[in-house]
Amino acid sequence: MQQTKVLNVTIDNLTMMELLQKLKHGGVVFTPNVNHITRLQKQPDFYSVYQEADYIVCDSKILMYASRFLSAPIKEKISGSDLLPAFYNYYKNDENIKIFLLGSETEIAKKAQGRINAKVGREIVVGAYSPSFGFEKNEKECQEIVEMVNSSTATVLAVGVGCPKQEMWIAKYKKQLKNIKVFLAIGATINFEAGTVKRSPKWMSEVGLEWLYRLVSEPKRLWKRYLFDAVPFVLLVLQQKLRIYQNPWLADQTLQLNNWNDPECTQQ
Secondary structure (H helix, E strand, O other), X not given: OEEEEEOOEEEEOOOHHHHHHHHHHOEEEEOOOHHHHHHHHHOHHHHHHHXXXXXXXXXXXXXXXXXXXXXXXXXXXXXXXXXXXXXXXXXXXXXXXXXXXXXXXXXXXXXXXXXXXXXXXXXXXXXXXXXXXXXXXXXXXXXXXXXXXXXXXXXXXXXXXXXXXXXXXXXXXXXXXXXXXXXXXXXXXXXXXXXXXXXXXXXXXXXXXXHHHHHHHOHHHHHHHHHHHHHHHHHHHHHHXXXXXXXXXXXXXXXXXXXOOOOEEEOO
């Protein structure tokens, strides 16, 4: 499987169809964007969790542009909001695929469940739960979620509670979820599926301006993220291009310079 390195993230260079086919055998899927990448420079626990993912795919046109600049172009943007509908449509006739939605507000999660099932024509989403604010710090609620998922017939868990919470929750509890074969970290996708939040026009997504649409839609919440992510990201990509970038979490910096500054890697 071909892989591309952008800073300290190894991205699986897959098309959507290739990923969907591979998920027949299960796996944990993370979808990094620029916010993820900048967090991975600062948060060692988040970086450690990322190393446990089975598939890391590109959720950003900006990352695609960066990969081209680094002479290791990524084939396709696979955002969580595109992956979930592609997944349930691809597996709509596979009775072994049953999805549990974890995230958003109760009414929204239930609405997303109903809308997805109506689209597919069967009860492919078998459960939905909206966790409380700060649930990840409440072990009692987390164990209740584990029990809820295990007692359902779900084989797929789609978690949409935001980065880095969703990735870290999956990593912590995946071994307790005995029947789940596929784990999808999907961000705001549950809201999109419920129809309560509109996605950007397709043309904006295709040219890499989805971030601008979201910023205009939620300026108070997102302006700091985009401001404080964009500038460091550009500077770090320039460092990688100049072969002076250093992964902050690799102890052996000599090994790092030999391996991680190589923009492309073909493994597995």
